[in-house]
Amino acid sequence: MLDMAQLRNITLNDESxxxxxxxxxxxxxxxxxxRLRDAISHGKALDCARLAHSARGACGNVGATLLAEVLAxxxxxxxxxxxxxxxxxLSRLDGELDKLREYAARI
Structure with a gap:
């Protein structure tokens, strides 16, 4: 769900x-x-790719690996x-985001 070692590394272990x-x-x-859901509903594949790519990069950089995998x-x-x-x-993305949200509340 969240690679805490990666998150600690990029934040220099600053919990705040x-x-x-x-x-x-x-x-x-x-x-x-x-926005991805909206692009899908309008059949805009290029917008879907761009949005998924952007979100995947952000998730990957922070260590949200499962979410990044579904976005990939x-x-x-x-x-x-x-x-x-x-x-x-979309349902997997929503589910992984919910898990990340719950996990974030415990950090």
Missing amino acids: LMREIVAALVEDTGAQIA ETEAAARAGDVKLCATY
């Missing part, structure tokens, strides 16, 4: 900064998923032009 970064990640990724799968489907397949990932 860890909480701040993860809270921002949850908020930003939630907004990206909402979504990005690949979008790059292949398969918006319907992208739509199938």
